[in-house]
Amino acid sequence: MSTDVMAFIRRKFLEYYSENSEKIPMPTSLPNREFGFVIFRERMMVRHKGFINGAEVKAFLKSMTPMDAYYSSAYYERPEEHMENKGWLGADLIFDIDSDHLQTPCKSEHDYWICESCQNSGRGQQPELCRKCGGSKFKNEAWLCETCLEAAKAETQKLLSFLQEDFGFLPQDIEICFSGHRGYHVHVENEDVRQLDQVARKEIVDYVLGTGLKVEFHGLMEVGKSKIVEGPNLFDPSWNGRIAKGVYDFLKTSTPQQIEEIEGIKSNKSKKAMEHRDLILKSWNKKARWGALKDVSFRTWVKLAEYGLKKQTSFIDTVVTTDIHRLIRAPFTLHGKTGLKAVSISLEHLKQFDPFVEAIAFxxxxxxxxxxxxxxxxxxxxxxxxxxxxxxxxxxxxxxxxxxxxxxxxxx
Ligand SMILES: [Zn+2]
Ligand SMILES: [Zn+2]
The missing domain is CATH 3.40.5 (Ribosomal Protein L9; domain 1)
Structure with a gap:
């Protein structure tokens, strides 16, 4: 980007912060948070900044006019010190859902990568290593896309259901934020989560991702000599109910071909499952009658349940949630890659939230x-x-x- 273009963007950002800084909400326990900014001129991250109060932050936004602004999910005794001397006091629980990591079919239309060492390039998601030179550094060009952001929102909605129904967080503990670019962040601010270490946060991630979960331990089993299949009900709490719901949704919407695509299911099995689809769906609203279909085998049910399970997980970024020193984008500040603003969204509004309208800053x-x-x-x-x-x-x-x-x- 030429210096002229950058100077122009910076002038517009200054205009935004001059007019709107009073409306920018400040984090709780502000003096204990570390702030970080990407500065226009150097295009590099300046972190370990601390502020006494909101007025100081707002004055900084106006005088420095950063490209991007972040604060820590963590609380520190001395946020300006180096990491090892900060005195970690705890951290909010945060989640990041980035459409970059979701498998959407449109990626090949709007994403583009270039290998930094050999200039080899391609469309869609970047490979892990360059196929030409083995390099691992890429420049990416990713455009905002309605399909991708809708997919990210759907993952966010699934996450919210885990947070409220399975973990019992209250709406007032939860803040949702559109990042201003390609995804959503969810912050949980609550006394109970502050002290959780990385291992505990990894447990939460594993739960939401369904990592290592066995459907046989969540109510799906064969009972008695005649080996009748029993399974969880739709309205059972936690993963049991989610597995039943996963199977229910799958049967409701899938074609015989999609059932056959599930590894190990032969076409006669898929036909049986499809023939009985209406019966299953109807009966499951009251109580799941997995065993009513004698000709669908236990192995088939396990395959269907495992598939349903995958559809119920929420695709969160493990690294972000387990990092207890993470900087997160400050709501209502500008995103340097789009000129849109990060927006906090209430739980009730998420469904209707339109990032292409509500994140417009200029x-x-x-x-x-x-x-x-x-x-x-x-x-x-x-x-x-x-x-x-x-x-x-x-x-x-x-x-x-x-x-x-x-x-x-x-x-x-
Ligand atoms: Zn290369
Ligand atoms: Zn897309």
Whole structure:
């Protein structure tokens, strides 16, 4: 990005912080939090910053105008010291759901990677190692996508159900935040979680991901000499109910082909399961009658239950939740890669939340830009692009998005 474009973005960010800093909510126990910022000029992270109060943070946002702003999920005695001297007091429990890590079919349309050592490139998700040179560092170009963000929201909704129904957190303990780019964060702030160490947090991650979970230990079994299959009910608590629900949802929506795709299920078995589908669905609303179908074997039920289990997990990022020193993006600050703002969302509003409308930070005016290349995208109620080598006047939010994506420059 040229220094001119960067200077332009920074001026707009300053405008945003000058007009909106009073509305930016501050974290609880602010003097105990570590703050971190990505500074425009150096494009590097400055961390270990501490502030006495919100006024100081807001003054900093206006004077330094960072590209990105974060604070720690952790509480420290001395947040400005080096990590080993900070005096860790505890940390909120945080979750990150990033659409980069979700298997969505549209990735090959809007994501692009370049190997940093040999310039080999490709579409879709980057490989772990470059197939040409074995390098492991890649530059990524990822566009905002409705399908990907919807998928991330669905994973967030599943996570919220775990947090409330299985762990018993109250709505007031939970904060949801759209990151301003490709995903959602969930913060749990509650006395009970503060002292949890990395091992305890890993246990929570494993529970949500269903790691190592055996369906045979969650109510699915063969009973008596005649080996009648019994299983969990739809409304059973914890994983038992989730497994039943997973199977129920699968039977409700799947085709015979999809059932056959489950490893080890032969077509005659899938046919049997399909023939009885309505009967199963109807009876399960009251009490799951796994055993009513004598011609569906226990092994088949186990396969279906394992498949259903996978669909019930929430795809959270293990590293983020187990890191007890993590910096998280501050709500209502700007995202340097999009020019959108991070937005906190109430539990009730999540379903209707539209990131392409509600995360817009620059809603005034227009800007004429030279666009190099851009995918089609929606912002507000308008669809833009695709563009290629053209000069066009755009609403400010769309122009800022392309500038931040390094896909355009302002026309003088
Ligand atoms: Zn390479
Ligand atoms: Zn997508």
């Amino acid at each position: 809603s005034k005016g227009t800007l004429k830009v030279n666009v190099n290349e851009s995918h089609k995208f929606r912002l507000g109620n308008e669809v833009f692009g695709p563009y290629r080598q053209e000069t066009i006047e755009l609403p400010m939010a769309a122009a800022m998005y392309l500038l931040c994506k390094k896909a355009a420059s302002p026309v003088e």
